[in-house]
Amino acid sequence: MPAMSLRTAALFGALSAMLTLTCKPKPAPRDADGDAGDAGSAAITSPLLPVDAGAPVVDGPARVAKGKELYGRYCYLCHGANGEGYAADEAPKLASDDLLAVASDAFLVDAILSGRPGTTMSAWSLAQRGPLGGDDATALVAFFRATWQKRPREDVDARKVEGDKARGAPLYTTHCASCHGATGSGGKYAWLTNPALQAAASDGFLITTIERGRAGTPMPGFAEKIGARGAADIVALLRSWPKPQDEKLVFPPRPGALENVVVHPKGPQPKFDPKADYIKVDVVKAELDRGATMIFADARPPSDYARMHIGGAVSVPFYEADAYAKQIPKDRWILTYCGCPHAQSGKLRDALRKLGYKRVAVLDEGLNVWRDRGYSVRGGPRP
Ligand code: HEC
Ligand code: HEC
Incomplete structure (x- = not known):
């Protein structure tokens, strides 16, 4: 996937700025039910990743270029083309000395690899079935430092803090x-x-x-x-607030191993506007209740799917649509969705259209509104 142009990024920003919805998820209710999509996938214990705090990030030009490329592929859609933040989902500003000069490499690498579970900041690590290895995360940090950090690093971590x-x-x-x-x-x-x-x-x-x-x-x-x-x-x-816990997540199947992709395989086609880019959750739910056939494609990285997804949805990360497409039929409506309503789901819709899918639209308000209406969601850590 090519790194995106600044112009597209600006359009993306403008689009998300128009959204009046708040997409900060509430803490997810944990529904321990399995569903068909989980069959055959491996349970992986995914504690917060240990990070090699000793290894400083070296910003050689090749590493910085790699970080830039990765940023354009996975991150800009929320953090903004220039790291300004707030392009989607209140994602923080990364082009900030108040963050970068104070944050250690280990802190930033950990934020990227482990994410912030329960928010739309995904775990991007290979260990949690994301696309990024440790080297990729350090390349991203090298890119941040070389491009956006103006003040020298301060070692604030050693500061002693005693409060009440x-x-x-x-x-x-x-x-x-x-x-x-x-x-x-x-x-x-x-x-x-x-x-x-x-x-x-x-x-x-x-x-x-x-x-x-x-x-x-x-x-x-x-x-x-x-x-x-x-x-x-x-x-x-x-x-004094809660401490880290290990979570055992059940990850979705990899490309090639999808099962039960279609919800209501024998049902009638839904009555959606064939030209729609976005379809409202209530319209989708009404068609689902009528028994209409469709596919839900979760556009987020797999660890987010593992924590919560729409019942019957398949995991199709927005950056990997082509790998999954072989198993996704073209004769059904596909609804793409993510946590923050339009960013990742919009990317996935466009990627699927490029691959020749004609009936594909974004679930307009996204997963959190779906969940808040009490419609079926699955996933969550298993005991
Ligand atoms: C879907 C939107 C989204 C995407 C895509 C995304 N982030 Fe985030 N990111 C967030 C949000 C939201 C937070 C803040 C989460 C919180 O703490 O509530 C965050 C937090 C962070 C932080 C911690 C910043 C701080 O203030 O401590 C870093 C670093 C970060 N993201 C880097 C990245 C990188 C690198 C990528 C791409 C690999 C990425 N993010 C992709 C939404 C996103
Ligand atoms: C007006 C809203 C607002 C208020 C009030 C506020 N914050 Fe924040 N806080 C934010 C935002 C927005 C960010 C993320 C900024 C960014 O990096 O883009 C943030 C970031 C932080 C972070 C860094 C989190 C991370 O992931 O790196 C800490 C810690 C924090 N706030 C603590 C506090 C504390 C403690 C208070 C009260 C004394 C406070 N904030 C008051 C809006 C607020």
């Missing part, structure tokens, strides 16, 4: 809850309770971020309002 969580609680409620959620999750922005973030972020990283904020994003600096002590008290509070 009881003092931190009211400060958090006053200053943070409106954006990060009352208990650190479910807010509009970053989930501070996220085990992947908690595991990768040092106290020094957290307190520095709280004190300085992130210029050019909605995250304000709090140094003047609450002082170093207030910030330390909030860090103590954040640390």
Whole structure:
């Protein structure tokens, strides 16, 4: 897939900016039911990945070029063509000294490989059936540093932070809850309770971020309002929230091993507008209830599918449509979807159309709205 042009990226940004939907998912209810699509796939224990913190990222030109290419393939659609963030799903700004000068290579590599489970930031690692190896992640970090980082790296990780969580609680409620959620999750922005973030972020990283904020994003600096002590008290509070857990996920089949691709294989064709680019979830659900035949294609990386997907959906990551297409019939309607309604699902729709599929549209409001309406979803960690 060619790296995308800036113009296409701008169009993409404009399209997502038009969406009024909020696509920050709520914590997923865990439905432990299996479904047909899971048959034959291997259970893999996927703890947060250990990261080789000792190996610094070297930004040789070839590595930077590789990172740039990968960014254009997998990341720009949410983080923006120039790392400005907020192209889709409130994805943070990566072209930021307040992030890059403070974050270690290990922190960034971990964010890329492990993702932030429960948000639309996927686990991109090969270990979690994503497309990126450790080398790819370090190439991405090299690209970020070479292209977007202006200030030299500061080692904030060694900073000692001692706070009191009881003092931190009211400060958090006053200053943070409106954006990060009352208990650190479910807010509009970053989930501070996220085990992947908690595991990768040092106290020094957290307190520095709280004190300085992130210029050019909605995250304000709090140094003047609450002082170093207030910030330390909030860090103590954040640390008292849940700890990382190993999750055992059941991954979807690989290309060539798809099963039961079609929902209602014997049903009538649905009455969708043949020219539609987007079809509303309620329209799709009504046709499904009528027994109409169709295919749901989950456009996200497989670890997201493993955590939650539409009942009966097949996993077709947007960056790999051609590998899966051999097993996807052309005589049915295909609804593509993702967590953030249009970014990845739109890419998959366009990729399938290029491969000759005529009846393919995006499930308009996306997976989270589908789930919130109480329609069938599957997946989640198994005991
Ligand atoms: C007006 C909204 C807003 C408020 C209020 C706010 N934040 Fe943030 N916060 C954000 C946004 C947006 C980001 C991501 C910014 C970016 O990098 O693009 C963020 C990022 C962070 C991060 C980094 C998370 C990561 O994944 O790297 C931490 C830690 C954080 N905020 C803590 C706090 C704390 C603690 C408070 C209260 C003292 C607070 N924030 C108040 C919007 C807010
Ligand atoms: C579908 C949208 C989406 C895509 C695609 C995506 N991200 Fe993210 N990314 C997010 C969101 C949303 C967050 C913040 C999650 C949270 O903490 O709530 C995030 C967080 C991050 C962070 C942590 C930043 C911080 O402030 O701590 C990094 C680094 C990152 N992404 C890099 C990448 C890279 C590299 C890729 C491509 C391989 C990528 N992302 C693809 C949505 C996306």
